[in-house]
Amino acid sequence: MGCPKGLRARNLTLSLSCAFGQWNDIGRVLTAAAMAAVVSSAHAQAPTAQAYDIPPGPLAATLSRLGSEAGILLSINADLTRDRQSSGVRGTLSVRQALDAALAGTGLEAQAENGGYRLKETPDVQRGTRGGSASAAGVTLAEVRVVASAEHDATTEGTGSYATNAPSATSTRLPLEWQETPQSLTVITRQRLDDRKLDTVSGAVETAVGVTAFRQSMGSDLNAGLMSRGFSIANYEVDGIPSSSQLRVGESTVLYDRVEIVRGATGLMSGLGSPGATVNLMRKRPTVETQRSISIDAGSWNRRGATADLSGAFNESGSLRGRLVVDARNSDSWVDRLRSKTATAYGILEADLTDATLATVGFSYQQDRNTAPQRTGFPLFNSDGSRLVLPRSFNSSPDWTYYDENFKNAFVSLEHRLDNGWRGKLEYNYRQFRYDGIVSYLDGSFDPITGLGGVVQPAHWIGAPEENALDGYVTGHFPLFGRQHELVAGFTVSRTENRDAPSYGWFLGPWTGYDGTIGSIQGWNGSANVPVFDLASRGDTKVEQDAAYVTSRLHLTDAATLVTGARITDWKQTTVTRPVTGVASRTVQQEKGIVTPYAGLVYRFDETWSAYTSYTQIFNPQPYGTLDINGRQIDPEEGTSIEGGVKANLLGNRLQASASVFRTRLDNSAMRDESIASYRVFIARKGLTSRGFEFELAGEPLSGWNLSAGYAFTATEDAEGARTMTQIPRNSVKLFTTYRLPGALRAVTVGGGISWQSENGYPGYYMQGSYALASLLARYEINRDLTATLNIQNLFDRNYYTGTATHALYGSPRNAVVTLKYKF
Numbered sequence: 001m002g003c004p005k006g007l008r009a010r011n012l013t014l015s016l017s018c019a020f021g022q023w024n025d026i027g028r029v030l031t032a033a034a035m036a037a038v039v040s041s042a043h044a045q046a047p048t049a050q051a052y053d054i055p056p057g058p059l060a061a062t063l064s065r066l067g068s069e070a071g072i073l074l075s076i077n078a079d080l081t082r083d084r085q086s087s088g089v090r091g092t093l094s095v096r097q098a099l100d101a102a103l104a105g106t107g108l109e110a111q112a113e114n115g116g117y118r119l120k121e122t123p124d125v126q127r128g129t130r131g132g133s134a135s136a137a138g139v140t141l142a143e144v145r146v147v148a149s150a151e152h153d154a155t156t157e158g159t160g161s162y163a164t165n166a167p168s169a170t171s172t173r174l175p176l177e178w179q180e181t182p183q184s185l186t187v188i189t190r191q192r193l194d195d196r197k198l199d200t201v202s203g204a205v206e207t208a209v210g211v212t213a214f215r216q217s218m219g220s221d222l223n224a225g226l227m228s229r230g231f232s233i234a235n236y237e238v239d240g241i242p243s244s245s246q247l248r249v250g251e252s253t254v255l256y257d258r259v260e261i262v263r264g265a266t267g268l269m270s271g272l273g274s275p276g277a278t279v280n281l282m283r284k285r286p287t288v289e290t291q292r293s294i295s296i297d298a299g300s301w302n303r304r305g306a307t308a309d310l311s312g313a314f315n316e317s318g319s320l321r322g323r324l325v326v327d328a329r330n331s332d333s334w335v336d337r338l339r340s341k342t343a344t345a346y347g348i349l350e351a352d353l354t355d356a357t358l359a360t361v362g363f364s365y366q367q368d369r370n371t372a373p374q375r376t377g378f379p380l381f382n383s384d385g386s387r388l389v390l391p392r393s394f395n396s397s398p399d400w401t402y403y404d405e406n407f408k409n410a411f412v413s414l415e416h417r418l419d420n421g422w423r424g425k426l427e428y429n430y431r432q433f434r435y436d437g438i439v440s441y442l443d444g445s446f447d448p449i450t451g452l453g454g455v456v457q458p459a460h461w462i463g464a465p466e467e468n469a470l471d472g473y474v475t476g477h478f479p480l481f482g483r484q485h486e487l488v489a490g491f492t493v494s495r496t497e498n499r500d501a502p503s504y505g506w507f508l509g510p511w512t513g514y515d516g517t518i519g520s521i522q523g524w525n526g527s528a529n530v531p532v533f534d535l536a537s538r539g540d541t542k543v544e545q546d547a548a549y550v551t552s553r554l555h556l557t558d559a560a561t562l563v564t565g566a567r568i569t570d571w572k573q574t575t576v577t578r579p580v581t582g583v584a585s586r587t588v589q590q591e592k593g594i595v596t597p598y599a600g601l602v603y604r605f606d607e608t609w610s611a612y613t614s615y616t617q618i619f620n621p622q623p624y625g626t627l628d629i630n631g632r633q634i635d636p637e638e639g640t641s642i643e644g645g646v647k648a649n650l651l652g653n654r655l656q657a658s659a660s661v662f663r664t665r666l667d668n669s670a671m672r673d674e675s676i677a678s679y680r681v682f683i684a685r686k687g688l689t690s691r692g693f694e695f696e697l698a699g700e701p702l703s704g705w706n707l708s709a710g711y712a713f714t715a716t717e718d719a720e721g722a723r724t725m726t727q728i729p730r731n732s733v734k735l736f737t738t739y740r741l742p743g744a745l746r747a748v749t750v751g752g753g754i755s756w757q758s759e760n761g762y763p764g765y766y767m768q769g770s771y772a773l774a775s776l777l778a779r780y781e782i783n784r785d786l787t788a789t790l791n792i793q794n795l796f797d798r799n800y801y802t803g804t805a806t807h808a809l810y811g812s813p814r815n816a817v818v819t820l821k822y823k824f
Helices: 027-043 059-070 095-103 190-195 201-206
Strands: 015-018 021-024 050-054 072-074 089-093 108-113 116-121 144-148 184-188 211-213 226-228 235-238 241-243 256-263 277-283 291-299 303-313 320-331 339-354 357-371 402-417 423-444 454-463 466-480 483-503 537-555 560-579 585-604 609-620 637-650 655-667 669-672 682-685 688-702 705-717 731-740 748-757 760-762 766-768 771-781 786-793 801-804 807-810 815-823
Touching: 050 059, 050 095, 059 095, 089 095, 095 108, 184 655, 184 688, 190 256, 190 705, 190 731, 201 211, 201 226, 201 256, 201 277, 241 423, 241 466, 241 483, 454 483, 731 771, 760 801, 766 801
Parallel strands: 235 277
Antiparallel strands: 015 021, 050 089, 072 144, 108 116, 116 144, 184 256, 211 226, 235 241, 256 277, 291 303, 291 815, 303 320, 320 339, 339 357, 357 402, 402 423, 423 454, 423 466, 466 483, 483 537, 537 560, 560 585, 585 609, 609 637, 637 655, 655 688, 669 682, 688 705, 705 731, 731 748, 748 771, 760 766, 771 786, 786 815, 801 807
């Protein structure tokens, strides 16, 4: 294969022996990082002090940023910091001094205790001299512990906000605040997840600005069809570590604190992948203070669910903490015969081995069971070209179809902070995804009068891919030209295998001897001949990816910073097929020394406004079997992505506003060869371009008022300037807001939202007009510990399709769910 844009590492002789074998091209990067850490240590300031520049703002946000920069874990009770403002933290200070500065004038103080700190109200506030405080009102507030920890804390749970200023490492692995990140970053906080009842990862990601869903399945594959900036979203991370998207989109959100979405290419972290967006799922972490909650919900289509979330410390000092989350739910559907059951468990332990060392171990498990899943929806037209009109309750799958899957994840990490402020972390992750399903495809030529002519074509899929990943990095500050700069250097080793997977061929049909004829499609009840599947082959698929990366943020001036870095990746995929009759085959795809550069420039005009621009390259090998007419594998996708924009922290950092423009060019994008009848012959499309702009608002403009809103325009064109990817709407608007009523009605929160998109579909076949979906929220705090929430989706019962091609699938009708949550 040719080098992407001339960038390929050559003649690198150093190697790193790791748990997965010999790994080339990486030792030099890690050696340089280690040397940088040693040099920085020699010139570091005293370990008890470091530089801070945190502007005034809400106390909760100030403490969150202070915790991130100082390396302390803040476990905050939202009631204690609500409506309090901080004057900020500036200067070279110890942790003690920084805490005092952040808390000055707030009526709170940090008291040293058990090697850490405990936040409490000052004596004058406890005596009631602070007018309007919770204590003055006679309410006893829980104390807050601040415990020394090596882990940066950007937890959104308990903040009650739709935005966060805490650092994110999703884009570059450097912990950068939202305004310091030279790309479009959306953080879906825990409050947003809870308010909108976003139960799945795909459902959460779909609410982000510029993200659209193109679904043609329900209960099968959990194929979300999520798109951003004209490309599918295929890059997923968990706590910053790249993970297979197949193991992620269907997961429950009960185990996550927030979902971070960086739109555009993030090759620096993912190495290989789509330029659409990267989704980073940040796990819930244990709290020092005990917090327990149980919630139950019930809703449309016999929905039932329950969740328990328990967290706290196992000892008085808070050095050993744990958390357990369990969730179970089942539901019918607006679609006939479709039923789903889901069970989820998540556990995590954190131990402060020393004041500077944190050990973490955890697991998660999810089981999904689906009966009569729809794999491809239903045809849109009759044999005479007239529209095939079916009710929203129509299910195109026979009653004997099913789709079951299990997700497993175990992880362990060790993090240590050096006296000079440098920090290192090593994490191992094991993930497994088991699936077993018999699904079907509804095809045929339907008589417009009788409804006859339909056939089902079933398939049997079984697999159990496993993923092992080892990730390590070091990060810290270093002096250069009289300024302090940041650096992170690390490696990622991953192995994904699907061993001895059975294959029963493609969909069955008359060509295989299966008769899938059904009766009239009008009123069909799901009856069809039960298929018999014969084993065709077994196979092994192994994907190996080894990478090293370095990123640095250079403070060019007081206002300008340059974020730059590169990633070196080796990638190999081996596919072995062993047919029942015939000769086994082995295919190897391999790319070595792929260099992905990244550069981003941020300029801070003042404490409120900043501007940025960024550039990165794209390299993405084609999936196995993406062949041209001559049977050759299509070359990897290659391209560039450029973005620029402005960001602002408004209203004292309560509201985030951003505007961005982008342009992505991609070569070798595989598309089906329309001149060939086979669905498995592709051509490489050159010069595919995606361009557009986005606006976004998120935060708490006024106390009690949360807001998330955005607009996106995306245009995709081929090399001749013709519109492509017409199934993606060019324009979309998303808005959701809640407001907590004041005074005597303070126990009531009301809210709602709207999601609008312009037309989409396929010209010459079917184009769906623009449509809007409205939602509603109402919450009542029965008492301090018990709340009741009502969510209504598709408030006006709009009839629409979630995806249109040769087949279509209806979106959900109006539905409601009531949730009771009890804290104890």
